[in-house]
Amino acid sequence: MKIALVTGVTGQDGAYISELLLSKGYKVVGTARRTSTSSYWRLKYLDLLEDKNFILEEMDLTDLSSISSLLKKYKPDEFYNLAAQSFVASSFISPLSTSQITGMGVNNILESIRITKPDTKFYQASTSEMFGKAQEIPQRETTPFYPRSPYGVSKLYAHWLTVNYRESYDMFASSGILFNHESPLRGLEFVTRKITSSIVKLKKNLISDFQLGNLEAKRDWGYAKDFVEGIYKILQNDEPDTFVLATGKTFSVRDFLNLCFDAAELEVIWEGKGINEKVFLKSSGKEVVSINKKYFRPAEVDLLIGDPSKAKSKLNWEASCSLEELCQIMIEAEFDFYENKKNIFIL
Ligand code: NAP
Ligand code: F7E
Numbered sequence: 001m002k003i004a005l006v007t008g009v010t011g012q013d014g015a016y017i018s019e020l021l022l023s024k025g026y027k028v029v030g031t032a033r034r035t036s037t038s039s040y041w042r043l044k045y046l047d048l049l050e051d052k053n054f055i056l057e058e059m060d061l062t063d064l065s066s067i068s069s070l071l072k073k074y075k076p077d078e079f080y081n082l083a084a085q086s087f088v089a090s091s092f093i094s095p096l097s098t099s100q101i102t103g104m105g106v107n108n109i110l111e112s113i114r115i116t117k118p119d120t121k122f123y124q125a126s127t128s129e130m131f132g133k134a135q136e137i138p139q140r141e142t143t144p145f146y147p148r149s150p151y152g153v154s155k156l157y158a159h160w161l162t163v164n165y166r167e168s169y170d171m172f173a174s175s176g177i178l179f180n181h182e183s184p185l186r187g188l189e190f191v192t193r194k195i196t197s198s199i200v201k202l203k204k205n206l207i208s209d210f211q212l213g214n215l216e217a218k219r220d221w222g223y224a225k226d227f228v229e230g231i232y233k234i235l236q237n238d239e240p241d242t243f244v245l246a247t248g249k250t251f252s253v254r255d256f257l258n259l260c261f262d263a264a265e266l267e268v269i270w271e272g273k274g275i276n277e278k279v280f281l282k283s284s285g286k287e288v289v290s291i292n293k294k295y296f297r298p299a300e301v302d303l304l305i306g307d308p309s310k311a312k313s314k315l316n317w318e319a320s321c322s323l324e325e326l327c328q329i330m331i332e333a334e335f336d337f338y339e340n341k342k343n344i345f346i347l
Contacts, residue, residue, distance in 0.1 A: 005029045005076040007061065008083030012185045015042035017080055017228040022051055029074050031059035042185045061105030064112060071116040078235050080123045081109055087189055088129060091151035092298050103154035110165045121172040121235050124162040127155050128179040128304045138307040141242050148299040163242065172240045176231055179246035179306040182326060183224035184333030192330065195257055199264045200334040202288055209288045213295025215254040218303045222247045223321035233315040246306020247319040259324055263331040
C-alpha cells in the first residue's frame, strides 16, 4: 500500500486530495498544526476521520523536527505540500509569518526529505499569484514572474527552491502553478465563498446586505475537485516538472457575483459607479451589496488567465467544470448546509 503524506489537510485542497488518494487505495497521513479550536469541518464533511486508512498527525511547517519525525515514522512514497498561510489579504497584515510558513516552511520540508528519505516524490503548491502583475497573456510555465503580495513573493521563493532541489539533488520535486480553484469547502474569507454564503444568507433573511472590495479583478476560476486530480497526475508523471493548471478562461468578481445571483434565482439591478456602486434586489428595491474600501489590497493582481496546454498534452489533464456550473454547485451546497444542518458551524 502506497503512503502519501498530505500537509494542510484541514484546508480545502488537503481534504479533497486525501479523499482522492484514499479512493485510489493509498494510506494517507494528513498533518495539521495544533490550534486551540479544532478546524476539522472539511474532514468531517468528507467523512475522512472514519476512514481506517486515514491517519491524522500533528505537524507545523515552521518546525523542522516535526516534519523530520513524521518522515522517519511513515517513510511516505509521496509528499503533497498543501499547507500555507494562503490568504493574500492577510499576507499584507502578517508578511513575516507568511514568509516563515509559506516560504521558509518549504525549505524545512525539502531539507527533511533530502536528509531523511530523498526518494520521496514531493509536490509543491505553487500559485498564479506568482505571476501577479502579469507579464504575458495567457500565463504559462515560461512566463516571467512578478508577485504583488508577501504571499506571492513567499510562494515564488518556495517554487524556485523546489526547482533547485530537483536540479541540485536529483529529487523528484514537482511544482503545480495552480490558478484559483473554488468549491463549497473554500474558506469563507475568499471572495467566491463569501459571495455564495452571503447570497444564501440574504435569501434566508439572515442578513440584509453585504460588502465587497474590487469588483474589476479578473481571475481564472476552476473547481477544486478537478484541480486535485491534476495535482495527483503531476506526481504520477515520469519526470519531476512544473505545470500550470488552469481553465484558460477569465472572469471578473462582478461576473462571479452576477452568476451567483442567477444561480440563487435572485434578479438584481446595478446602480452607481466605482466606490459608490450598489446592487439592489429587483423584487423589493432593497440594497444588498455595496463597496467597502477596506476590502481593497495595497497592490492588486488585475488579470489572471492561465494556459493549461502543457498539462493537457503531458498529463492528459483539463478542467471540466464551467464557471456557471461552479456557481451552481457552490450555491446549492450552501442551501444544503442549512437545510440538512450538515456542518452548520461553518456558516
Ligand atoms: P487553505 O484552505 O487555506 O488551507 C491551508 C492549510 O494550511 C490549512 O490546513 C492550514 O491549517 C494549513 N497551515 C497553515 N499554516 C500552517 C503551518 N504553520 N503548519 C502547518 N499547516 C499550516 O488553502 P487551499 O485553498 O486548500 O490551498 C492549498 C494550497 O494551495 C496552499 O498552499 C495554497 O497557498 C495553494 N494554492 C491555492 C490555490 C486556490 O485557489 N485554492 C491556488 C494556488 C495555490 P489551519 O486549518 O490550521 O489554518
Ligand atoms: O480574491 C477581490 C480581491 O481572496 C480574489 C488564494 O487561494 O487564489 C486565492 O487568492 C479577488 C481579488 O483570492 C473581495 O481583491 C473583491 O482580486 O478570493 P480572493 P486571491 O487573492 O485570488 C490564489 C491563486 C492563491 O494562491 C491564494 O492562496 O477578489 N475581492 N472583494 C475580494 N476578495 C476578498 N477576499 N474579499 C472581498 O470582499
